[in-house]
Amino acid sequence: MDDRDLATEFATMAAMARSVAPALATLPTATKTAALHHAAAAIRDDRDAILAANAQDVAAAETNGLSGAMLDRLRLDPARLEAMAAGVEAVAGLPDPVGAVIDRSERPNGLVLTRVRVPIGVIGIIYESRPNVTADAAVLAVMAGNAAILRGGSEAIRSNRAIHAAIERGLTAGGLPEGAVQLVQTTDRAAVGEMLRAEGLIDLIVPRGGKNLVARVQAEARVPVLAHLDGLNHSYVDRAADPVMARDIVVNAKLRRTGVCGSTETLLIDRAFADPLPILTGLLDAGCELRGDADIRALHPDILEANDDDWNTEYLDAILSVKLVDGVDAAIAHIAAHGSHHTDAIITGDAATAERFIARVDSAIVMWNASTQFADGGEFGLGAEIGIATGRLHARGPVALEGLTTYKWVVRGTGQIRP
Amino acid sequence: MDDRDLATEFATMAAMARSVAPALATLPTATKTAALHHAAAAIRDDRDAILAANAQDVAAAETNGLSGAMLDRLRLDPARLEAMAAGVEAVAGLPDPVGAVIDRSERPNGLVLTRVRVPIGVIGIIYESRPNVTADAAVLAVMAGNAAILRGGSEAIRSNRAIHAAIERGLTAGGLPEGAVQLVQTTDRAAVGEMLRAEGLIDLIVPRGGKNLVARVQAEARVPVLAHLDGLNHSYVDRAADPVMARDIVVNAKLRRTGVCGSTETLLIDRAFADPLPILTGLLDAGCELRGDADIRALHPDILEANDDDWNTEYLDAILSVKLVDGVDAAIAHIAAHGSHHTDAIITGDAATAERFIARVDSAIVMWNASTQFADGGEFGLGAEIGIATGRLHARGPVALEGLTTYKWVVRGTGQIRP
Numbered sequence: 001m002d003d004r005d006l007a008t009e010f011a012t013m014a015a016m017a018r019s020v021a022p023a024l025a026t027l028p029t030a031t032k033t034a035a036l037h038h039a040a041a042a043i044r045d046d047r048d049a050i051l052a053a054n055a056q057d058v059a060a061a062e063t064n065g066l067s068g069a070m071l072d073r074l075r076l077d078p079a080r081l082e083a084m085a086a087g088v089e090a091v092a093g094l095p096d097p098v099g100a101v102i103d104r105s106e107r108p109n110g111l112v113l114t115r116v117r118v119p120i121g122v123i124g125i126i127y128e129s130r131p132n133v134t135a136d137a138a139v140l141a142v143m144a145g146n147a148a149i150l151r152g153g154s155e156a157i158r159s160n161r162a163i164h165a166a167i168e169r170g171l172t173a174g175g176l177p178e179g180a181v182q183l184v185q186t187t188d189r190a191a192v193g194e195m196l197r198a199e200g201l202i203d204l205i206v207p208r209g210g211k212n213l214v215a216r217v218q219a220e221a222r223v224p225v226l227a228h229l230d231g232l233n234h235s236y237v238d239r240a241a242d243p244v245m246a247r248d249i250v251v252n253a254k255l256r257r258t259g260v261c262g263s264t265e266t267l268l269i270d271r272a273f274a275d276p277l278p279i280l281t282g283l284l285d286a287g288c289e290l291r292g293d294a295d296i297r298a299l300h301p302d303i304l305e306a307n308d309d310d311w312n313t314e315y316l317d318a319i320l321s322v323k324l325v326d327g328v329d330a331a332i333a334h335i336a337a338h339g340s341h342h343t344d345a346i347i348t349g350d351a352a353t354a355e356r357f358i359a360r361v362d363s364a365i366v367m368w369n370a371s372t373q374f375a376d377g378g379e380f381g382l383g384a385e386i387g388i389a390t391g392r393l394h395a396r397g398p399v400a401l402e403g404l405t406t407y408k409w410v411v412r413g414t415g416q417i418r419p
Numbered sequence: 420m421d422d423r424d425l426a427t428e429f430a431t432m433a434a435m436a437r438s439v440a441p442a443l444a445t446l447p448t449a450t451k452t453a454a455l456h457h458a459a460a461a462i463r464d465d466r467d468a469i470l471a472a473n474a475q476d477v478a479a480a481e482t483n484g485l486s487g488a489m490l491d492r493l494r495l496d497p498a499r500l501e502a503m504a505a506g507v508e509a510v511a512g513l514p515d516p517v518g519a520v521i522d523r524s525e526r527p528n529g530l531v532l533t534r535v536r537v538p539i540g541v542i543g544i545i546y547e548s549r550p551n552v553t554a555d556a557a558v559l560a561v562m563a564g565n566a567a568i569l570r571g572g573s574e575a576i577r578s579n580r581a582i583h584a585a586i587e588r589g590l591t592a593g594g595l596p597e598g599a600v601q602l603v604q605t606t607d608r609a610a611v612g613e614m615l616r617a618e619g620l621i622d623l624i625v626p627r628g629g630k631n632l633v634a635r636v637q638a639e640a641r642v643p644v645l646a647h648l649d650g651l652n653h654s655y656v657d658r659a660a661d662p663v664m665a666r667d668i669v670v671n672a673k674l675r676r677t678g679v680c681g682s683t684e685t686l687l688i689d690r691a692f693a694d695p696l697p698i699l700t701g702l703l704d705a706g707c708e709l710r711g712d713a714d715i716r717a718l719h720p721d722i723l724e725a726n727d728d729d730w731n732t733e734y735l736d737a738i739l740s741v742k743l744v745d746g747v748d749a750a751i752a753h754i755a756a757h758g759s760h761h762t763d764a765i766i767t768g769d770a771a772t773a774e775r776f777i778a779r780v781d782s783a784i785v786m787w788n789a790s791t792q793f794a795d796g797g798e799f800g801l802g803a804e805i806g807i808a809t810g811r812l813h814a815r816g817p818v819a820l821e822g823l824t825t826y827k828w829v830v831r832g833t834g835q836i837r838p
Contacts, residue, residue: 022755026778105800111789113799118781120811203811224643224812245834252836336441358829359445362537370530370832379837380532380828381524392539392622393643394813397828409799409816410777413789415664417671418798 003190010194014201016179017122017147023177025119025145029096035174036092036139040085042170043135046162047081053162054131061155066129074129074156084135084163087384091139094383097401098145112412117405119145121203124195125386126151126217128209131159137208138167138181140386144404147180149202151195153209154187161185196221204404206386226399228387230314231261232340233372236331236357237279238348239272245369246273246347247282253345253371255286259316261388262343262375266311267322268331271295280322288318295324311338328353332360339363342390343375364390364397422609429613433620435598436541436566442596444538444564448515454593455511455558459504461589462554465581466500472581473550480574485548488678493548493575503554503582506803510558513802516820517564531831536824538564540622543614544805545570545636547628550578556627557586557600559805563823566599568621570614572628573606580604615640623823625805645818647806649733649759650680652791655750655776656698657767658691664788665692665766666701671790672764674705678735680807681762681794685730686741687750690714699741707737714743730757747772751779758782760809762794783809783816 043050054076061074076084102115123146125137134150141148152160164183172178184191195202196217205225207217214227235253237246253264269276280300283290290296291306303322310321311334325331328346335344345367346357354368365375365388377385377398385398395403462469473495480493495503521534542565544556553571560567571579583602591597603610614621615636624644626636633646654672656665672683688695699719702709709715710725722741729740730753744750747765754763764786765776773787784794784807794817796804801819808814814822 022779022781025781107798107800111793111798121781224810242834248836249834256837354831360441362441362444362540363827365828365830367830368832369834370830371836373837374530374830374832374835379526379530381526391643392825396825406811406815408782409784411784411786411789411793412773413787413793415661415668415788416793417667417790418675418792 006186006188006190007194009186010184010191010198013149013182013184014122014198017149017182018201020177020179021119021121021147024142024147024180025098027145027176031175032096032143032145033092035171035176036088036143038174039139039167039170040088040092042166042173043081043085043088043163046166047078050081050159050162050166051076051078053158057156057158064155066155070129070155074131074159076131076159080132084132087132088135088139091143091384094143094401096143097405102407109416110414111416114410115407116410117402118408120404120406122147122149122201123404124149124151124198124202124205124223126192126195126205126207126209126213128153128213129156131156131163133208134160134163134183135167136384137206137386138164140384140401141404142171142176142180144401146404149182149184149195151184151191157187192216193220196223198223208387224394226387226389226395226403227391228261229390230340231263231342231375231388232266232312232314232338233262233264233343233345233375234266234268234331234335234339235264235345235347235372236268236325236328236335237270237273237276238328238346238350238353239270240350240353241273241347242349243275243278247279249345249347249369249371250279251282251286253373254283254320255288255318256371256373258318260373262373263316264345264372265314265321266338267320268325268334269296269322270328270331271324271326283320288320290320290322292322293324296322314340328357332357335361335363340390342388343367343372345370345372364388425605425607425609426613428605429603429610429617432568432601432603433541433617436568436601437620439596439598440538440540440566443561443566443599444517446564446595450594451515451562451564452511454590454595455507455562457593458558458586458589459507459511461585461592462500462504462507462582465585466497469500469578469581469585470495470497472577476575476577483574485574489548489574493550493578495550495578499551503551506551507554507558510562510803513562513820515562516824521826528835529833530835533829534826535829536821537827539823539825541566541568541620542823543568543570543617543621543624543642545611545614545624545626545628545632547572547632548575550575550582552627553579553582553602554586555803556625556805557583559803559820560823561590561595561599563820565823568601568603568614570603570610576606611635612639615642617642627806643813645806645808645814645822646810647680648809650682650761650794650807651685651731651733651757651759652681652683652762652764652794653685653687653750653754653758654683654764654766654791655687655744655747655754656689656692656695657747657765657769657772658689658693659769659772660692660766661768662694662697666698668764668766668788668790669698670701670705672792673702673739674707674737675790675792677737679792681792682735683764683791684733684740685757686739687744687753688715688741689747689750690743690745702739707739709739709741711741712743715741733759747776751776754780754782761807762786762791764789764791783807
C-alpha cells in the first residue's frame with residue numbers, strides 16, 4: 001500500500017471514529033451492557049472461524065520462524081477463546097464510569113458546580129501478537145464510552161480480523177453505531193505512524209506490548225500516550241520483617257510468574273535483618289538464579305556475582321539481583337536510582353518504617369507486606385485493565401474504565417452574571 | 420550564550436530541581452504554608468527593588484516599541500505588587516492536596532488499597548510578559564509539593580529576577596530547600612527548547628501565554644503539556660430562555676471583560692426564541708460590534724455581515740458573531756464544528772433541553788443559565804488557577820493545586836502472596 005492510500009484509509013477511519021464518538025458518549029449503560037453481551041455471544045458463535053483464522057496465523061508464524069514465546073502469545077484454542085468471551089462479559093458487568101459525579105460544590109452566588117466523568121473520545125490501541133487484546137481493549141474502550149481504533153501485530157492479522165468481525169457484529173446488534181470499534185486492516189507498519197501523528201483525531205494512544213513498541217510510540221507520538229514501560233520492581237526486607245513472611249513474599253514476588261510486569265527483579269535486604277539465608281535458599285531451591293553483591297555472595301556459594309547492569313535489568317525470568325542495604329533510607333535511595341516507578345514493596349513489622357517507605361518511594365504502586373505480583377487491575381478489583389501506567393499524568397498504575405475517561409465541569413445557574 | 424553553555428546551565432537547573440523534588444513531596448503542610456507566608460512578606464519587603472527592576476523593563480519595552488496591551492501586562496505598581504503578595508497568601512490558605520486519599524477499598528484477601536495524592540515532581544512553567552506569573556505559578560507548584568522551573572518573557576527578565584529573588588529568599592527562610600523554585604536566567608529563546616525536550620527531568624510543562632507560545636510548546640514538547648488553547652466560547656439562547664435573563668447574561672458574557680479566555684465569542688439564538696432584538700440592542704448599546712448571518716442582519720441595521728472566518732474567531736475584543744440556529748441540536752452541532760472545547764453556555768428555562776446541551780457539548784466547562792465569564796479558578800472556588808486546560812487528559816478546565824498532583828496506589832497487607 002503506498003503512503004497516500006494508507007493516509008487516505010486512516011483518515012477515513014479516523015473521521016468515522018470521530019463521527020460516532022458523540023453518540024457513544026451519551027449511550028445509556030444498559031445499551032452498552034447489552035452490546036457487550038452480544039459481542040461475547042458473537043465471539044462464541046464465530047469460534048470455528050476465529051480458530052481457523054488463528055491456525056493460519058500460527059502456521060505463517062511458524063514458517064517465519066517466530067519464537068516459542070511469541071507463538072504461545074499468538075495461539076488461540078477453545079479455552080482461550082471462551083476466556084476472551086467471558087472477559088467481554090466481565091467488562092459488561094463493571095460499573096459504568098460515564099456520568100459519575102466526581103465532586104459537587106455550591107458557590108456563594110448560588111452556582112452549582114459538578115465535575116462529571118465523560119469519555120475521552122477516540123482511543124487508539126497499538127498492540128503486538130496477542131489477539132485477545134482485540135477483544136479486551138475494544139470493550140474496555142467502548143464501555144467507557146469511547147470509539148476505538150485498533151492496530152494489532154501483523155502476525156495476528158487474520159485472527160484479529162475474525163475477532164473484530166465478531167465483536168463489530170455483536171456491538172451493532174446490541175445497538176451501538178457502526179464504526180465504534182475499527183481495526184486497521186493493513187499490516188503496513190506505516191499505519192502506526194499515521195495513528196501516532198493523528199492530533200485532533202485520536203485523543204489517546206495506549207500501546208500494549210514490549211519495550212520496543214512502547215519506546216517507538218513514545219518517541220514518535222504527537223498524540224498523548226498512556227504508556228507502560230519497565231516493571232523493574234523491588235522488594236525490600238527490613239530489619240523488622242517477619243522472617244517467614246519475608247521468605248514467602250519474596251519467593252512469590254519473584255517466581256509465581258516471572259514474565260509478568262509485577263514480578264520483583266531486585267531484592268534489597270536490610271543489613272540489620274537477622275537471617276537472610278532462608279530467603280536466599282528458598283529462592284535457590286525453587287530454581288531461581290541469584291546475582292548478588294559481595295556481601296550477599298558471602299552468604300551462599302551458589303550466588304553469582306552481580307555487575308552494574310544487574311541493578312537496572314528487568315529479567316522477566318527466574319533471575320533475581322540481591323543487595324544488602326543499610327536500612328530503609330538506603331533501600332529508598334536504591335529504588336530512586338534504579339527503579340522504574342512501577343511497583344515496589346517493603347516487608348516489615350514496623351509501621352513507622354513502612355509509612356516512611358510508602359511516602360518516599362515514588363512508584364505507581366507501593367506495597368507493604370504483600371507480593372509485588374498483586375500489581376494487576378483484576379487483583380485491585382478494577383475488573384480488567386488496559387495496562388499499568390508508569391507515567392505520572394492522567395492515570396497511574398492499573399488503568400481500567402476510569403482511566404479511559406476524563407471529566408467536564410458542569411455549572412448550573414439561575415441567571416448569574418459576573419460582577 | 421552558546422548552545423553548549425545553555426544546555427549545561429539547564430542541565431544543572433534540572434538536576435537541582437530533581438534532587439529537591441523528593442524533599443518537597445513529603446513536606447508537612449505547615450512548613451509549606453509558613454514558607455509561602457515568608458515569600459509574601461519578602462515580596463513586600465523587596466517592593467522598591469522589584470518596582471525599580473520593573474521600571475527598567477518597562478523603559479526598555481517602550482524603547483523597543485511594545486504595544487500598549489503588552490506594556491500594561493508588563494507594568495507593576497504598588498497595588499499590583501500588593502495583589503501579588505496577597506495572592507501568595509491566598510494559596511497558602513488553600514487545603515494541601517498532597518496526602519489526600521482519593522479512594523480506599525479492601526480486597527477479599529485482606530489487602531487494603533488506597534489511592535493517595537502525591538506531587539507530580541518537577542513542573543516547568545513557560546510564560547510571557549506578565550511578571551506576576553513568577554509568583555502565582557511558583558507558589559501553586561510548591562504548595563502542591565512540586566519543584567518549579569520558571570521561564571518568563573525576556574521583556575520581563577529584570578522584574579522576574581527581582582520577584583524570584585524575593586520568593587526564593589522567603590521560601591528558604593520558611594524551611595524549603597534551596598532550588599525549589601528556579602528561574603531560567605538567560606533570555607535566549609533556545610532555553611525554551613531545552614525545557615520542552617527535558618524528558619525525565621521535567622514531568623509537566625505548563626505554558627501560560629498567547630496562542631503562538633502555546634502552539635510552539637505543543638509542537639515541540641517531548642514532555643507532557645497542560646495546555647490552554649483558544650476560548651472560542653458560545654452562549655446559546657434557547658426558545659425557552661427568559662428574555663431578560665438572556666439579555667443580561669449575554670451582555671455580561673461578552674462585555675464584562677473582552678480580553679479574558681472565558682468571554683463569549685459567538686452568540687447562537689434559537690430561531691424559535693420570541694424576541695432576540697433586546698439582546699442585540701443591549702449589546703449594540705453597550706458598544707459591541709455585531710457580525711451576523713442574513714437572518715440576524717434582518718433584525719437590526721447596525722449589524723455587520725459575518726463571513727466564514729467569524730465563526731472560528733476568538734476576538735478577545737468587543738466584537739461578537741451572532742447566528743440564528745434551529746434549536747438546541749443545531750446549537751450543539753455548531754459548537755462541535757467551531758468551538759474550542761473551553762466554555763459553552765445555554766440559557767433556557769427548560770431543564771430537559773439544558774441537560775441535553777450539558778450532556779452533548781464536549782467542552783471543559785458547560786454552563787446553564789450563567790455567564791461564561793465565570794470560567795475562572797477563583798470563581799470555581801479553587802482559590803487560584805495555573806490555567807484553564809482545554810486538552811482532555813489529566814486535568815480539564817480550571818487547574819489549581821489538584822491538577823498539579825498525581826496519585827500513587829498504596830497497598831497494605833499482612834503477608835499476602837498471590838496464588
